[in-house]
């Protein structure tokens with residue numbers, strides 16, 4: 357195999373190459389061959405890219421932060437046993453937002469002590485489970501605190517408080533979370549009462565503050581501002597006698613490049629900016645350095661994955677556009693229809709061919725808006741071509757649905773020329789598993 361070049365290093369996984377046949381190769385595996393072997397649509401995760409992202413977060417914190425630190429993988433981006441196990445091998449803990457994500461992390465071998473449970477409407481069962489496995493519960497509201505108080509009667513529970521800092525970022529409206537009008541967290545005017553409640557409730561061990569201001573952010577300053585703002589409360593917590601109050605969790609949110617024009621900061625720049633803000637603020641306020649936590653999701657798993665599809669039908673509307681249809685769509689990637697998200701694509705079997713056609717890539721769902729890419733340049737696609745979309749690791753599989761009763765795709769992790777299944781494709785039995793046909797309706 358003659359390895360040549362990758363189509364665009366900034367959009368493909370790190371290990372991507374083009375072989376002598378003009379096929380895309382990821383993790384040493386021919387993507388066309390993977391599609392043939394495992395079927396399409398297929399999520400293909402490049403182990404190298406995922407490990408490299410984890411390494412960059414961990415090393416940047418070590419380089420720029422003189423205090424203790426911990427990176428948590430925001431598993432909402434993609435909760436999967438193998439992915440949780442892999443990031444944990446790289447030294448990461450887990451941010452979970454449901455008992456399902458908590459259970460996945462635990463079964464992947466992540467100790468409860470390295471799991472933080474979020475959620476704006478946790479059930480009592482979720483809180484009790486988190487307490488049982490010694491996870492930290494991130495209290496989002498007063499109901500959480502009341503439930504925690506009841507759950508902690510036997511054993512103390514570690515509690516972090518989520519704050520809505522009133523700091524905004526420029527991203528899609530649906531994925532902003534730091535502004536005052538957000539469903540998440542305690543607004544600042546309540547924080548004094550929350551800390552006083554925790555000081556008066558010794559079975560709840562208040563460990564610190566959390567804020568997350570939004571996702572797919574290309575800005576640096578608001579993330580530093582959040583860290584500074586939260587630190588102002590640490591002296592107040594100390595004055596209230598909260599002796600274990602020493603963790604500052606700045607959330608996640610770093611954006612990634614989906615299309616050529618995207619220009620996100622690097623992981624190192626993001627971490628450096630936050631670390632410097634924390635160190636300066638601690639010096640100015642004569643505070644001890646807290647344990648610094650961050651919770652990236654998209655920037656870890658997003659760039660590591662591509663989705664492979666098979667091209668099917670074509671429709672040309674003369675003078676308007678050409679639609680080409682693939683065998684997946686909004687059910688395996690709901691981001692374009694939900695957020696107007698944009699992606700980049702290639703034909704994995706024709707990487708050296710000229711991109712001489714402008715086409716719109718439609719999914720196979722009964723929905724006009726089921727379009728994954730609009731007016732993109734590709735070699736003129738033909739039935740049977742293997743179309744790949746880049747940067748699909750975050751919020752694709754984790755938000756996938758069975759709309760139109762399509763089974764959700766399989767996923768493989770690739771590296772060193774090997775591929776391993778990390779998610780089996782759903783079949784017709786899976787789709788019908790939960791349906792019940794009452795006796796009186798049977799004919």
Ligand SMILES: Cc1ncc(COP(=O)(O)O)c(C=O)c1O
Pocket residue numbers: 430432433451474533568570571572607608609610651652653654655750
């Ligand atoms: C509380 C919390 N932490 C972390 C994240 C991860 O964000 P991202 O995937 O943008 O890094 C999110 C999602 O936006 C979140 O809600």
Ligand SMILES: N[C@@H](CCCC[NH3+])C(=O)O
Pocket residue numbers: 432531571572691695750751755
């Ligand atoms: N699902 C969103 C991100 C949500 C982040 C979770 N708070 C996306 O695809 O961009």
